[in-house]
Amino acid sequence: MLKLQGKPVYKGVAVGSIVVLKGTDAPVKRSKVQDAQAEIARVDAAIKTAQEQLQRLYDKALKEVGEASAALFEVHQMMLEDDDYVDSIHNMIETEQVNAEYAVSVTGDNFSAMFANMDDEYMQARSADIKDISGRLVRVLDGSADIDWESMDAAIIVADDLSPSETVQMDKTKILAFVTVHGSTNSHTAILARMMNIPALIGVPMDLETIHSGDKAVVDGFAGEVILEPTEEECVKAEAKIKEEQEKVQLLQALRGKETVTRDGRAIKLYANIGSVGDVGYVLENDAAGIGLFRSEFLYLGRNNFPTEEEQFQAYKQVLQTMAGKKVIIRTLDIGADKQVDYFNLGNEDNPAMGYRAIRICLTQPDIFKTQLRALLRAAVYGNLSVMYPMIISVEEVDQIQAIVKQVEAGLIAEQIPYKLPEQGIMIETPAAVMISEELAEKVDFFSIGTNDLTQYTLAIDRQNEKLDTFYNPYHKAILKMIKIVVDSAHKHGKWAGICGELGADPKLTEEFVRMGVDELSVAPSMVLRLRKAIREM
Amino acid sequence: MKAFDYVIKDEIGIHARPAGLLVKEAKKFESTITLKANGKSAAATKLMAIMSMGVKSGQTVTVEAEGADEEAASAGMQAFFEENL
Numbered sequence: 001m002l003k004l005q006g007k008p009v010y011k012g013v014a015v016g017s018i019v020v021l022k023g024t025d026a027p028v029k030r031s032k033v034q035d036a037q038a039e040i041a042r043v044d045a046a047i048k049t050a051q052e053q054l055q056r057l058y059d060k061a062l063k064e065v066g067e068a069s070a071a072l073f074e075v076h077q078m079m080l081e082d083d084d085y086v087d088s089i090h091n092m093i094e095t096e097q098v099n100a101e102y103a104v105s106v107t108g109d110n111f112s113a114m115f116a117n118m119d120d121e122y123m124q125a126r127s128a129d130i131k132d133i134s135g136r137l138v139r140v141l142d143g144s145a146d147i148d149w150e151s152m153d154a155a156i157i158v159a160d161d162l163s164p165s166e167t168v169q170m171d172k173t174k175i176l177a178f179v180t181v182h183g184s185t186n187s188h189t190a191i192l193a194r195m196m197n198i199p200a201l202i203g204v205p206m207d208l209e210t211i212h213s214g215d216k217a218v219v220d221g222f223a224g225e226v227i228l229e230p231t232e233e234e235c236v237k238a239e240a241k242i243k244e245e246q247e248k249v250q251l252l253q254a255l256r257g258k259e260t261v262t263r264d265g266r267a268i269k270l271y272a273n274i275g276s277v278g279d280v281g282y283v284l285e286n287d288a289a290g291i292g293l294f295r296s297e298f299l300y301l302g303r304n305n306f307p308t309e310e311e312q313f314q315a316y317k318q319v320l321q322t323m324a325g326k327k328v329i330i331r332t333l334d335i336g337a338d339k340q341v342d343y344f345n346l347g348n349e350d351n352p353a354m355g356y357r358a359i360r361i362c363l364t365q366p367d368i369f370k371t372q373l374r375a376l377l378r379a380a381v382y383g384n385l386s387v388m389y390p391m392i393i394s395v396e397e398v399d400q401i402q403a404i405v406k407q408v409e410a411g412l413i414a415e416q417i418p419y420k421l422p423e424q425g426i427m428i429e430t431p432a433a434v435m436i437s438e439e440l441a442e443k444v445d446f447f448s449i450g451t452n453d454l455t456q457y458t459l460a461i462d463r464q465n466e467k468l469d470t471f472y473n474p475y476h477k478a479i480l481k482m483i484k485i486v487v488d489s490a491h492k493h494g495k496w497a498g499i500c501g502e503l504g505a506d507p508k509l510t511e512e513f514v515r516m517g518v519d520e521l522s523v524a525p526s527m528v529l530r531l532r533k534a535i536r537e538m
Numbered sequence: 539m540k541a542f543d544y545v546i547k548d549e550i551g552i553h554a555r556p557a558g559l560l561v562k563e564a565k566k567f568e569s570t571i572t573l574k575a576n577g578k579s580a581a582a583t584k585l586m587a588i589m590s591m592g593v594k595s596g597q598t599v600t601v602e603a604e605g606a607d608e609e610a611a612s613a614g615m616q617a618f619f620e621e622n623l
Contacts, residue, residue, distance in 0.1 A: 071555055074555065074558070075554040075555050075558055077558075078554070078555075078557075078558030078561065078562075078585055079554075079558075079585060079586065081561075081585070082561075082584060082585040082586050083583060083584050084584050084585075084586050084587055085586055111586060114586075114590055115589070115590070118590065118592050119592070120551075120592050120594065122550050122551070122553060123589065123590075123592055126554060126589065129554070130586075
């Protein structure tokens with residue numbers, strides 16, 4: 001039994017077995033081997049296992065998403081059979097007497113560099129495929145093989161930290177809790193945990209080398225504690241807590257179907273934030289009046305090329321139809337900063353939070369933007385859609401966006417494709433946008449305040465930097481004043497303003513926000529009924 | 539030796555999937571099959587070497603087959619290119 005403390009980012013208790021996720025980019029260690037032939041045999045066996053994994057992935061993708069997406073796994077299988085690639089690995093083991101993991105990793109780097117240096121965008125993007133197959137081989141070799149989400153039982157996910165592209169691939173019904181060594185309270189792990197209503201601990205000083213998948217653990221998000229290999233008694237105690245929590249949730253269920261109004265009769269739009277089509281179930285389950293922030297990045301993450309207009313259209317349409325006339329606010333692409341995607345070729349930046357991201361990518365690469373806008377305008381026919389644009393700092397950007405929307409609209413008219421122009425708003429998440437919010441309010445239909453980024457830019461605190469968590473004061477007066485300015489600017493021009501950042505879900509501030517005149521709060525689905533309770537008691 | 543020229547019609551050029559299928563096809567024959575384009579050459583049985591030639595749409599590839607079954611190999615490759623590239 002071993003008790004470790006961490007910082008809870010979502011309360012709750014879980015008991016179950018651990019699955020350790022090892023990062024794909026952990027450095028591979030070089031070591032000398034005595035028997036090169038045995039090491040070569042290990043490589044050949046690993047290639048065979050990797051081929052079998054890819055075949056299963058191919059079959060699964062073929063069944064679920066169709067041939068076009070499945071072909072990627074077929075290509076990976078073919079690459080793993082390549083004579084030059086395999087010979088290079090064998091050769092390095094024989095001549096340098098190194099371990100298989102190292103030989104695979106170096107060969108992968110060499111081949112991937114070769115493709116990265118070609119003057120052909122398509123071939124450059126293949127360097128990610130080489131990295132992918134080499135990473136798969138290394139994971140097979142060192143035993144940290146890919147998780148087979150389909151066949152596994154629900155488990156406690158233990159990792160160093162989780163990247164958005166890792167979380168996007170997870171089967172969320174199989175996750176009991178998250179426990180990570182790194183990450184901050186505003187990291188994606190934290191956001192995901194709040195969305196899914198599962199306990200999560202970050203900053204837990206664990207040695208991942210000594211923790212094995214299959215070990216039992218108790219995660220207590222109230223005490224901020226994880227117990228490895230717990231005693232029978234501790235498990236019983238945890239089970240009792242889980243039951244108690246479930247009863248509290250049951251009580252909140254009585255608020256389903258009730259209106260979100262204060263005692264003096266003011267109605268608040270209480271919406272939910274989600275990040276994938278599958279999350280719509282959480283929205284309905286928790287009886288949110290709509291979706292206030294639908295992060296469209298899920299369509300772009302965890303894949304090797306841009307999603308087509310048709311793929312996007314189908315995804316948006318599905319959400320709009322499922323929400324059956326309730327409001328759905330989709331935020332356009334917010335890639336960059338902490339959300340990196342290989343095929344965008346964004347490159348490394350010294351200061352990514354202030355870098356090439358979100359609307360800045362969309363305005364300089366309008367083809368990417370237009371594809372998304374076309375899909376959105378076409379999907380708007382199927383429900384109550386609003387679109388909002390992230391990271392705005394100027395009126396000129398809004399003008400440019402509106403010009404592009406006009407072009408997209410003209411194209412759809414010319415092709416006689418049915419579409420509808422949705423309500424359009426902007427995210428207020430930079431201090432600049434706050435300062436010119438009156439001018440912006442004239443141009444757009446609504447404001448949605450993204451408090452996470454607004455706080456980071458106003459306080460000059462990187463939200464991914466866990467060392468700064470002690471300086472990070474989400475209740476800073478500057479932020480509350482800014483929210484007031486934004487709400488007043490919107491109302492002056494007859495527009496509405498809401499909050500979709502984490503701050504909107506903080507029950508300590510709900511009353512203040514309502515008094516300020518905030519019209520809409522969009523929060524993690526698990527928070528909807530709690531806030532409804534708070535607002536009805538005001 | 540048997541040889542033929544072929545102009546690539548596929549929009550992306552010789553991309554990963556057809557290159558992989560090409561390798562499978564080439565391995566069916568005993569003859570040594572070589573692709574030449576852009577001043578580079580690659581054995582038709584080596585996927586990454588073929589891809590790294592970077593053959594684009596509209597470019598010409600010369601396919602050479604040499605060996606016991608070169609007639610069949612050349613005909614087989616020609617049929618493959620017509621159908622896939």
